[in-house]
Amino acid sequence: MRLGDLTYMNPWWEGKEDYHVRRWREQRFHWRPKWLGKLSLKPFSLNFVLGPRQVGKTTGIKLRIQELLKDNPPEAVLYVNVEVLPSHRELLNILREFQELKEKEGIKTGYIFLDEVTSLEGWWRGIKPLIDAGLLENDVVTVTGSSSLRVKRDIELFPGRRGSGKTIEVMPLSFPEYVEVMGLERPGLRRERVLKLFEAYLSTGGFPASINGLPMDDLLGAYIGEIVRFGKSLEIAKETLAAVIRSAPSATSFRALAGMTSGYSYKVVQDYIEFFTELYILGIAYLKQGNQVLYKREKKFFFRDPLLARLFALWSGTELREDALYEWVVQEHLHRRFGEVYYYRNSYEADAVAGDLKVEVKTGKTHRKYPKSVRVLGKEEVPFFLLELTPQQPAL
Structure with a gap:
């Protein structure tokens, strides 16, 4: 040429x-x-x-x-x-x-x-x-x-x-960026509008084509093409993603995920999950206690955009849980804000730990008391918390 x-x-x-x-x-x-x-x-x-x-x-x-x-x-x-x-x-x-x-x-x-x-x-x-x-x-x-x-x-x-x-x-739009693109000014004073935009964001994610209402077959096809191009098995990919979705939002291990497949080894499952992180499909939150990161312990896997979660749940024939989706969105936004995200588990659990923040996401009623250092987010509080995490502002 x-x-x-x-x-x-x-x-x-x-x-x-x-x-x-x-x-x-x-x-x-x-x-x-x-x-x-x-x-x-x-x-x-x-x-x-x-x-x-x-x-x-x-x-x-x-x-x-x-x-x-x-x-x-x-x-x-x-x-x-x-x-x-x-x-x-x-x-x-x-x-x-x-x-x-x-x-x-x-x-x-x-x-x-x-x-x-x-x-x-x-x-x-x-x-x-x-x-x-x-x-x-x-x-x-x-x-x-x-x-x-x-x-x-x-x-x-x-x-x-x-x-x-x-x-x-370059990542799909975050929720604060999505709100900006939608032209909403002073969102703190527009509670109902913010909640409606967040509901739309959970459906479209931050991809330009989906935001503009275009069919997302091309997006799924692009990822399937990447899986094939790198010599991976579509069957193993589908079973691995299904196991991740079914196990969420709980922390899990490669061995536990492998046990949810039709017999693939944990090494194979680990290889595929690492591959999905390369393609910006998944992120990993490791267990952090104090200043120590426990890489060998159970991990929380999260999708890096809500649309990707929906697409791969549909592709793998797996039901997507609402509480998992909310938790994933919070974990991803903290990851973007601080460059890393972990989780904490001791006498209580915090779904996401980043910077000085410990966050627990509860889409239902909260029955357990948490220390004051943990910020507990109800379903309607999540979008406003995300708006606080814009890079121009320090996290609260």
Whole structure:
């Protein structure tokens, strides 16, 4: 594949509008992702943008390209969907040709966007030699991927070679972000409206397509495609996720989950759960007592977006419990706010522990007394607690 074969990916070369930008503009709810402001555009930069499928990484990149085109010639911007490349050699050749084009057109700084690199084994071989040779020193390179650990492993192959580059994780909208997109100002004074929005959020999650009412078959299909692409069994994946959902919201172990399958070993179940964490499907809250984290003890597994919980419950034929869904949403929001989340269990249990917070989520009546240090959230208190956790404010 040659550079000239990529015109359809780079319609601005021919003065045409990009498909993703047009779709974004036509959506009822659309917003400029805040993470775009974190990208380094200073040569040389090697940025990494990580996040789950269908979260808007590609659309965000295309919006950034439209902004760059206001001050740069069309030939200065290259976008490559790496999924279509058969090997890293084609990527290397394309980038070499792009350098030749820049020189021919008298362009000093190029902006290169490599999308979904996790789909191409050894993708880094297509760019690292050029960085090592100093051929990209005047360029800005942005790489996106949907498998966190795989890309993070690849990032380690560029020690001291990233210039001013940043690493950014893009997740589905949090509930506070969702409220902002819906245009609700001063939510603390609009209790009924907040509760209705939270009910909608539990159904759509924070994915742009679902928020705009589009069918989510594509999202489920994208994850199934990832499972197959990485050589995993759909049957084992389905049984493992079903076991996670059935065991929630209680803490459990890999062995206990394996016992809920048709006979897979705990090692197999552990491998699949670790894989699901790579794909941003699941998160793990470990038991924490005092300052000690007990990694070998039972764990709480949580879905990283309510829509993912609903999709995989439907796919695995498992009933989704409301109390588990509320707890998962709280755990995920605390994880985003503090970068980590645990749970606590002694004479009482706290579903989520992060920073100085201990939180217990109770969708029904609370019969047990908890210490004052534990914040007990009823069903209608959860959305207002989440609104307190916006990054601009300290957690209460």
